Amino acid sequence: QVQLVESGGGLVQAGGSLRLSCAASGRTFSSYTMGWFRQAPGKEREFVAAFRWSGTDTYYADSVKGRFTISRDNAKNTVYLQMNTLKPEDTAVYYCAASSYASASAYYSGGYDYWGQGTQVTVSS
Secondary structure, three states, X not given: OOEEEEEOOEEEEOOOOEEEEEEEEOOOOOOOEEEEEEEOOOOOOEEEEEEEOOOOOEEEOOOOOOXXXXXXXXXXXXXXXXXXXXXXXXXXXXXEEEEOOXXXXXXXXXXXOEEOOOEEEEEEO
């Protein structure tokens, strides 16, 4: 059974940094797409960043390009989201997700079949 466990959320001032972690277990993820999404109160879940474990390409939402970096530790089966220059509008619950569908868009939440429980990120102004 696939498990995704996020950690690293918290409260930070605007301009600060946080690193989120997602520990993945239960499968061999070499063919999966791994993504981060976020959902702010009263808003729909939105794409943040993703990569395909079998390749080197990374994908980012325009709102986070240049500030956030998605990365991985293959040995630990862990995905990271380094978030720098945080803004109050980055406040949301952040979710790690995994997609087993090779043809699914990395940007589309409906293409992911496994989700973590989420971790809260709050950025104060």
